[in-house]
Amino acid sequence: MDALGRHIILEYYGCPMELLNGHEFIEEVMVGAARAMRATLVSVHFHQFNPHGVSGAVVISESHLTIHTWPEFGYAAIDVFTCGDVIDPWEAHRYLKERFKPTKESIMEFKRGCLDVPPGSLPTSYSIKPEGA
Numbered sequence: 001m002d003a004l005g006r007h008i009i010l011e012y013y014g015c016p017m018e019l020l021n022g023h024e025f026i027e028e029v030m031v032g033a034a035r036a037m038r039a040t041l042v043s044v045h046f047h048q049f050n051p052h053g054v055s056g057a058v059v060i061s062e063s064h065l066t067i068h069t070w071p072e073f074g075y076a077a078i079d080v081f082t083c084g085d086v087i088d089p090w091e092a093h094r095y096l097k098e099r100f101k102p103t104k105e106s107i108m109e110f111k112r113g114c115l116d117v118p119p120g121s122l123p124t125s126y127s128i129k130p131e132g133a
Contacts, residue, residue, distance in 0.1 A: 004113025005063060008089045010078040010096065014103030020071035023048040029099045030058045030065055037082070037091035062087045076100055081112065 019025060027046045034041055039060035046056030052072060058065040063081040070076075078096060080089040089109075097105065 002115065003111035004115065005081060005083040005111075006085075006089050007079065007081040007110045007112050008093060009108045009110070010076075010080065010093055011106040012076040012078065012097070012100050012102035013074060013105065015074045015076055015100045017071040017074060019100055020069040020074065020076055021052045021054065023054050026054045026067060026069065027056060029096065030056060030067055032099070033080070033092040033095045034058050034060050034065055036095035037087050037089065039082070039087050060087075065092060074102075076102075 023046055027044060030046075031041065031044060039062050042059040042061055044056070044058050046054060048054055053069050055068045056066065060082075063083050064079070065081075066079045068077045080092045082089045093107065
């Protein structure tokens with residue numbers, strides 16, 4: 001059975017509080033993670049909460065990366081979803097782990113869109129280009 005995509009759920013614990021509460025830093029890191037896996041950027045949106053925490057999304061042609069942070073607990077919840085098998089979500093994890101410096105992590109990977117179709121009939125790459133590209 002083939003799958004349309006791969007989805008890794010990253011939970012980072014013990015991250016330095018100051019890293020998880022900076023809107024600009026988190027946006028830079030998440031965009032960097034998309035670039036580290038050679039994804040095609042479509043849009044970026046992040047929000048700083050008061051008194052602390054950041055949520056955001058990086059939409060890529062191959063799907064998305066999202067993050068929600070709880071700086072007061074040193075915790076970040078991150079999703080990396082990629083379609084096809086050309087983009088490797090684990091490249092994003094390696095980049096993110098280096099930048100957020102967790103002392104503990106929990107990771108799960110899911111196959112998404114597992115369809116009962118003949119092997120090799122699903123696309124392996126996506127060539128969707130963002131508007132204006």
